[in-house]
Amino acid sequence: MRFDLADHFLCSICGKEHQGPVTDWAYKLPDAVWALPDEERAEKAKFTEDLCQLGERYFIRGILPIPLIGTSDDFAWGAWAEVKWPIFQQYLKLFDKDGSAEPRVEGLLANKLPGYANSIAMPILIQFEDPKSRPSMHCRAEDKSRLAREQRAGIDQARYHEILEAISIR
Numbered sequence: 001m002r003f004d005l006a007d008h009f010l011c012s013i014c015g016k017e018h019q020g021p022v023t024d025w026a027y028k029l030p031d032a033v034w035a036l037p038d039e040e041r042a043e044k045a046k047f048t049e050d051l052c053q054l055g056e057r058y059f060i061r062g063i064l065p066i067p068l069i070g071t072s073d074d075f076a077w078g079a080w081a082e083v084k085w086p087i088f089q090q091y092l093k094l095f096d097k098d099g100s101a102e103p104r105v106e107g108l109l110a111n112k113l114p115g116y117a118n119s120i121a122m123p124i125l126i127q128f129e130d131p132k133s134r135p136s137m138h139c140r141a142e143d144k145s146r147l148a149r150e151q152r153a154g155i156d157q158a159r160y161h162e163i164l165e166a167i168s169i170r
Contacts, residue, residue: 023068025167026078030059030110031120050134051092052080058088059110062126062135066147067154075160081107081126081137091128091135099128104138114166116147 028034033045033054045054052059059082065074083091087105094102104125112120122145125138139148150159 022075022164023073024063024076024078025163027061027080027111030054030080030082031112032057032110033059050095051088053088056085058083058085060088060091060107060126060135062137063133064109064113064124064137064147064151066150068160069154069156075155075163077111077113077137078134079113079137080110081124081135082110082121083107083126087126094128096131098130099135100130102128107137109137113147115163116145118145119147122147 029041029045029047030052033041033047033052036044045052047053047059050061052061059080061078061080064077064079066077067074083105087107090102090105091099104127107124107126109119109122109124122143123140125140127136127138129135139145139151155163
């Protein structure tokens, strides 16, 4: 069976249409930061493409992969995780280094993923990676949510297309 990937998409970051398969969907900011009015966001939040601080709240951007069954590809959510200050500090120290040998750290998913009820604030584990890669995010072993089940087992073509519909890609 051939896994039919979508052949074009509207980018969530730049807003332009791109050719090629949709194998990821990224968020510019954590939902709590994005929800702020522009002026308030500019005043209260400090952020780059990889790091964000909102008052005493700290976020790092990572990749939450979902395997596409029958392929060597993943559908990757480019999402944010809220972490405690010591973890944020640790990531800052490792940002330009290889952190892949570090133990996984705890965080909370900071974006609501379409098609996954209750994904916002879901406890996750974060694995720091090499300096060229964003951290990977993993659902906890005891997590029984749909997101966790699909991250472990993968998704079929029908579910892939449901996700595309949920993020408004046709």
